[in-house]
Amino acid sequence: MQRARKVLMAVAVLGAGAGVGSALFALVTPGELQKQEMLKEMPEQDPRRRDEAMRNQQLVMATLQEAATTQENVAWRKNWLVGGGRSA
Numbered sequence: 001m002q003r004a005r006k007v008l009m010a011v012a013v014l015g016a017g018a019g020v021g022s023a024l025f026a027l028v029t030p031g032e033l034q035k036q037e038m039l040k041e042m043p044e045q046d047p048r049r050r051d052e053a054m055r056n057q058q059l060v061m062a063t064l065q066e067a068a069t070t071q072e073n074v075a076w077r078k079n080w081l082v083g084g085g086r087s088a
Helices: 002-028 032-040 047-069
Strands: none
Touching: none
16 A cells, blocks of 8 residues: 555656646747747848858868869868869
8 A cells, every 4th residue: 555655656746747847848938929030030041141151052062072073182272262183
């Protein structure tokens, strides 16, 4: 009987903890309007930032393509914008 009481008490405590945790999570989670406002403020929404990220991605892809077609170790270049097998 005492063992059953301990088990029920443990289940009740764990259930109460899970209930409190779920309630706190529901209170803290932002609503749909707040999510949309947060998305508007993200740096990826700025056109200049997007253009800069796209240019950076193009440079990385061009470097990877060149590295795949040459025997030169392009990682040792001092200026990655200069291609054609010469170090600047």
